[in-house]
């Protein structure tokens with residue numbers, strides 16, 4: 001779509017994340033506007049529309065994808081619907097920003113990569129927004145500058161205040177840990193070769209099969225480790241942090257700046273309660289980069305379908321490890337030319 005002055009975006013799914021994207025697009029992104037929205041809950045779609053310039057409210061997601069008034073699609077519907085909608089976007093060759101995960105099964109993700117490869121150019125962007133977070137970008141700059149020497153350990157924490165879905169380990173891995181394994185690949189510039197995962201339920205009142213606190217141990221090449229805590233029932237708030245240990249030093253994501261308050265004999269700082277608050281800057285930067293890529297026809301600077309599929313390849317191995325109690329080897333397939 002090179003030359004287009006304002007990209008008409010159709011949004012599928014206007015829950016918390018979709019509405020945040022709609023409002024961000026409307027309020028913060030030059031060169032794009034919300035042209036249409038769809039949600040299976042029509043009043044919710046109308047509510048979102050009222051907050052982003054009163055675009056069309058459509059009652060069929062496939063009609064939205066095919067609508068000639070929509071140039072590009074932003075997908076924030078439930079995870080299980082992603083693969084089918086992305087396929088539809090590829091069929092009519094429309095750029096799509098799909099919230100993570102790209103799909104809920106590895107097979108579906110591999111099919112999407114093959115379908116995009118057959119189209120011959122990148123149309124799929126995946127919403128792995130940590131790649132646009134200023135704190136993560138600062139760490140990446142230090143790592144790629146070589147000042148720390150060779151990275152030898154990635155330590156990550158990822159805590160959610162409450163569980164937004166069922167707390168079984170497989171869902172936690174696909175829906176939440178996908179961010180972490182993507183951040184490992186992106187920050188270290190290396191592929192994961194082996195995973196080992198343990199999980200427990202954090203609260204005894206959770207069902208017996210809950211595993212909302214997971215420890216992931218990853219091996220990258222022969223000489224680099226990653227240790228990830230994924231804890232989605234943390235109650236006190238939402239936190240994501242990373243420390244990279246190199247041969248000669250470390251780099252850590254500073255926490256977002258909040259006022260330190262001294263009051264009633266205590267010193268405290270607020271903790272964000274969810275990802276919408278913690279990653280607002282990243283969501284806006286991600287949208288900006290996506291809109292520019294649609295306007296210029298250049299590949300998106302964030303995660304592409306290949307990255308989305310790699311996240312599923314690794315979390316799929318993590319599910320196997322969690323269930324078997326054994327380390328699992330990850331075999332990365334050859335990367336198609338359009339992603340090189």
Ligand code: ISE
Nearest residue numbers: 160164175176177179232275
């Ligand atoms: C949620 O879907 C997100 O994308 C958040 O960034 C993540 O922290 C959370 O665990 C997911 O459920």
